[in-house]
Amino acid sequence: MIRFGIRMSLAGGREAATRLAVIAAAVALGVGMLLASVAGMNAVGAQNQRYAWLNSAIAPQSAEHDPMWWTVREDYFHARSIGRVEVAALGPDAPVPPGLPRVPAAGEYYASPALVDLLGSTPPAELGDRFPGRQVGVIADEGLPSPDSLLIVIGRTPAEVEQLGGRQITQMMAAESAGCDGCFIGLNGDAMTLVLSVVAAALLFPVLIFIGTATRLATTRREQRFAAMRLIGATPRQISVIAAVESTLAAAVGTLAGFGVFLGMRPVLAAIPFTGEPFFAADLSLDPVDVLVVAFGIPLGAVVAALLALRRVRISPLGVSRRVTPRPPGAWRLIPLVGGLVELAWFIGRRPDGTNAQLTAYLSGFVLILIGLVLAGPWLTMAGARVLAGRASRPAALIAGRRLSDDPRAGFRAVSGLIVALFVTSVATGTITTFVANRGAPRTDSVAATSLSKTFWQEDGAGPALSQIPAGLAAIPGVRSVTLVHVNPDPEGWQGVVTCAELARLARFGTCPPGAQTAAVSSDLLGRRDLTKDEHVWAASTATPAVAEAQPILSVVVDTTSRSAFEQARTMLELAFPAGRFPASVAEWEANNARQLVQFQQLANVIMLASLPVAGCSLAVSIAGGLSDRRRPFSMLRLTGVQLNTLRGVVALESVVPLAAASVVAIGMGLLASHLFLRAQLGYELLAPGPSFYFMVGAGLAVSLGIIASTLPLLRRITGPEVARNE
Known part of the structure; x- marks a missing residue:
């Protein structure tokens, strides 16, 4: 039977060859994406390993x-x-x-x-x-x-x-x-492990859905063919062997091609800064376990999917023709989704103590919402389809709505992987955007970005004498001001002190309160205030101007009008004071602290940009399989006078409605979950993501819709009158 199955797959006519090629191509793309995600995780580990010697x-x-x-x-x-x-x-x-x-x-x-x-x-x-x-x-x-x-x-x-x-x-x-404990250079191990686990799940889920959809291509046609074989005497075991051979052959060819796709994609993937920096191409590697799991796991999964798809044939060959509308999904599927939202909302004002307790509380809520989205997807698809059918003014919308409401599970299955990607991306985008905004990321043209400071901390020894300050700092073209901040003799205030006359001369570093002669200031003249604003009133100091200027120098603050002047001043300060921390701006420190947040956001963007086309491919394969299964009904409709554009509208709506509904619900739930988390953990209100987020979502959906549209020309070829005559 194995040889017979191979013969049917390779010499079963044009339809069998087309099915084999389409399944193999779909599996190749899915395997390429799967290997890319696994290699990406290995590359992050390899990059982190390269940081080791710096510690x-x-x-x-x-x-x-x-x-x-x-x-x-x-x-x-x-x-x-x-x-x-x-x-x-x-x-x-x-x-x-x-x-x-x-x-x-x-x-x-x-x-x-x-x-x-x-x-x-x-x-x-x-x-x-x-x-x-x-x-x-x-x-x-x-x-x-x-x-x-x-x-x-x-x-x-x-x-x-x-x-x-x-x-x-x-x-x-x-x-x-x-x-290691105490490493100060490299990626945070615990945080990166958690994030990579989420990335792996978010990337692998849509890819596996895509592969599963591909291996189920033309299921109805295959069921009819196998049922006919059962009626002439084939046993369930023989049918299972033939189906397994067909699926294994296509999946094996696709898996082998998928390794080629990955190798071709590797130079492009290496240039993507998943962690904020690109990779070496060699770091995107696969260990033997990865290769073996993919090489044998994908064909094995294809066999399992094929056998599950033929369960009606194995029970009875007549079961294929005795099809009934499946029971509609119940509203109980919304319970986990609502439960997850309630859990996150409950912690508002009741933030758990300790990192482990917070991870358990919030992560369980996010996972519950994600499970709820996948579980509630068929019910939401059915509800949307019924609204579409109830408000339909054209035949295409009515047919598409009725078909989706009859079998919403099949309509949702192809886009279920999209739910994971968009939910994870929306949570990450909403949280990071709000966090960075509330922490006061400075504008590039603010004083926090144009001024740099060199501080002489107590652990670095006493501050320099006035004669040691480079005289050439003020002579650099583009230097607006050079200010010396002295040590504040009052230990209750800020660590620095300047005269109010100096602050008035600077005009960009805040002001003194009315009547004060000196002000207590931070070493960089900025402090923990809102760095997006230059206006600030410092607290008055008890020191007189003479006493303040007699104190040791705490820091040198240089304000500039150009990047060239900024870097020249930094170079001059480093040469004059090579010990201790190098001079830098608050904007650079803030950007450095937010670097890992930016890395996580880039990972989230990769999830979304990779998953949207994969979801579109899943829909395209599902459409192609559905068209093959419905060739006779569609050809009969054309014989009765239904226009080809109407049938194209039916197919497009059956694909677009689940895709749009999944996108809207996943993004909405992701931003809502992010809002609840921010309120509970940080007391922040969610800020809307920037235009780049919506642009990426729109671009990804446009690619998905373009993939779907590429399948519509098949309708003309497979719905001609000869199909109705020959079926």
């Missing part, structure tokens, strides 16, 4: 190598982060950072390719003058988290690194930074 200061030390002085700090250029590693080997057997042939000597440095390009295209006064010595090589890929990483390893003398606050190490850290 060597906390690595366990041993006596196997000579010690080396080591320090890692973060510099900035045009708001981009630069990893700056400064080393000094204390012997010939000192550990060598990955990607370097040797430890650079004093006066030498190795830079990443992206930083080398940046140095070559930027005036030295803005960037290159910060790095002492000469370039002796380029950091190889094994030492870089990403092709776009800005990283430099500078050789210094042991005394210099010690003065910069370094420590001695004897080996490079090799463990993944996500799995």
Whole structure:
């Protein structure tokens, strides 16, 4: 029977060959997406592994190598982060950072390719003058988290690194930074694991739905064919073997082609910044377990789907012709959806204590809503179809509405994967947009972005003398002001103090209260106020102007009118004060703190952009299968005078209604769940997502509708009068 099944699949005429090709192509696309999502998760882990050596200061030390002085700090250029590693080997057997042939000597440095390009295209006064010595090589890929990483390893003398606050190490850290305590460079392991789990589910669910839909292509036609074979004597076991062979053959061909699709997509996928930075193409890899699970799991799943689809044939060959309208889905399916919303709403004003309790409370609510959406989907589809049929003014709308209301489960099945993707994306977008807005992300033209400060914290030693402040700062073209903030002698106020005359001269850093002579201020003259506004009234200080100006210098604040002046001032301050934290703007610190939120948002966008076309492909395959199954009814309708455009309208509405309903409900529930979470956890009101969110949703739906529209020309070919005569 196996050979007979192969013969029927390969030599069963044009219809069998077309079915085999369509199923194989659909499975290939689904497998390609599946492998891409798995490889993407592996790439995130590989990228995080590449951060490990930058955390060597906390690595366990041993006596196997000579010690080396080591320090890692973060510099900035045009708001981009630069990893700056400064080393000094204390012997010939000192550990060598990955990607370097040797430890650079004093006066030498190795830079990443992206930083080398940046140095070559930027005036030295803005960037290159910060790095002492000469370039002796380029950091190889094994030492870089990403092709776009800005990283430099500078050789210094042991005394210099010690003065910069370094420590001695004897080996490079090799463990993944996500799995260590105290790592300060890399991705947050727990948070990334949770997010990647959600990403995997959100991507895999629509892909698996797509593959399942493809393997069920032309189910009705196959049932009729197998029922006829049963009537002439074939046993249920023989029918099962033939069906399994057909499905396995198509799925195996599609799976093999899917690996080719993945390999072709890999260079494009590597350039997508899932985590904020692109990947190396080699990081998008598959381990042997991934390959085996996909290579054998997809054909096995196709066999299971085929056998389940033929359950009526195995029971009785006459069961195929004894079709009745299935029972409509009940309203009880809404219970989990409502329960999840009620759970999130209940925690408003009752926020759980502790991270674990909060994760349990909120995550269970989100999962319950998601399950409820998938479970309630057929009922919502039926309700929408009945509204469509009740308000129909044209035959196409009436036929489509009645057909969807008769079998809403089939109508919803193809778009069920879309529910997961849009819900996850809407929750992420709503939450991140509101969080960033309420934390006061500064405008790019605000004082928080145009001014930078160098603070001399107590742990870095006493502040500099006035004579140590670079005299050339104020002479840089584009520098608006240079302000010295002194240590506030009153420990109850802000840590800094300036005179009210100075604040009045600056005009961009706030004002004094009426009658005050000095004001207590933050070291950067901004503090924890609304950074989108320049107006601010500081509290008065008890110090007189003379006492205030006699205090040690706490910080230097430079305000600029251009990016060139900003970077030149930063370079000058770094050369004058190489120890401690490098000067930066509040906008850069805020962007750095929000980096992981941006990464999560990018992952959410990837889910949506990938899932919408997959949902469209699922619908297209479902449409193609439905057209094949309904060739005779449609051809009879055409013989009775029904226009071809009317039939096209029926097919389009049967596809568009579930797609639109699923999108609206998923986005609405996602934003509502986000609102309830924000109210319960942070006390924020949900802010509407930006235009980019709606643009991506619209673009994804447009692609899906375009895929659906590509199937409509089949109607003319399969509904001619010869079909009614030959069936």
